[in-house]
Amino acid sequence: MRTAEVRAIDQIAMMSPLVNIILYTGLTAVLLLGAQLVNVGMLQTGTILAFLSYFILITNSLLGLNRMFNIYNRAVASIERIREVLTMPIDENQIIPEDASSVGESDSSVPEIEFKNVSFSYLGVKNDLENISFVLYPGETLGIMGPTGSGKSTLIRLLLRQYDVQEGEILIRGRDIRTIKPEALSNLFGIVFQNDFLFGGTVRKNVDFGRGLSDELIGEATEHAQASTFLAEKEGGLDFALASKGVNLSGGEKQRLLLSRALAGDPEILILDDASSALDFRTDAKLRRALRDHYSATTSIIIAQRVSSIRHADQIIFMENGKISAMGDHDTVMRESQKYREIAKMQMGEWHDDAEAIA
Incomplete structure (x- = not known):
């Protein structure tokens, strides 16, 4: 090419x-x-x-x-x-087996997501991810943090099966994702990437995303994503017309609408890839409180650059050079990772300023 x-x-x-x-x-x-x-x-x-x-x-x-x-x-x-x-040859790893099935119901005794010694390389020369292992049970939240290029987004792309692992396996509810029907796999997720798009049209259509959702569901999603506040100030509210790519909104407003879109589908697994980076600390804290209060049964994976966005997660992974350098709750990672500790100390003043909102 x-x-x-x-x-x-x-x-x-x-x-x-x-x-x-x-x-x-x-x-x-x-x-x-x-x-x-x-x-x-x-x-x-x-x-x-x-x-x-x-x-x-x-x-x-x-x-x-x-x-x-x-x-x-x-x-x-x-x-x-x-x-x-x-004319590209078919990758045998991407072939869906004839006995592919759905994922079944969530079971609190079975891990919702499990990575077992996963390694992956884009070019086949050097591993971009190496020996990644963790277990996430239903309703738990995993926070992921690390410098640019550490493999955070690659991990998510493997979970979504945009690429297949070359070593190890990824399980959802005990099933290898390579044996799950693609539509069944994709229906599990609500995803917000940092650079997702908004198309020209009303807010309602952007949040609905062609799923035929009721106004009640859309309204609840915008409220939980902290979008209802600024929408109340827009002419038409949910019928406010967005320009292509949402250029008539601020960065934080765009992210809140993208979060609304993901939450409106009531996903079983929610993935936020640096999805609140443009939000101020207080709005971010309100968002996290809403997620805890209204989506406690949802399994969540949150990639963030702010420690405050993931400090209450059940598990936190700090990644460096495609490897997990520290894993555990906030206190554990603070002890095990010097870089995480340095980032936390730099942001500590902002935490104290918003401590009441974050709690």
């Missing part, structure tokens, strides 16, 4: 300047030579102007042909990329 794209870019980069050089060199030559001939009386000014008019017509036509050539090159490159995708 990369080869076709580079070849197209090279051809465009070569042809466009070449055509422009030829055309504008010709135009300059006509002006200089014409001025000299008019000066010695061999040509009239009108003849030069007429010639320039014809030359400009020809120039515009050639520029149009150049644009068509550029479009053609891009199209050829796109066709080659599509062909490579269509």
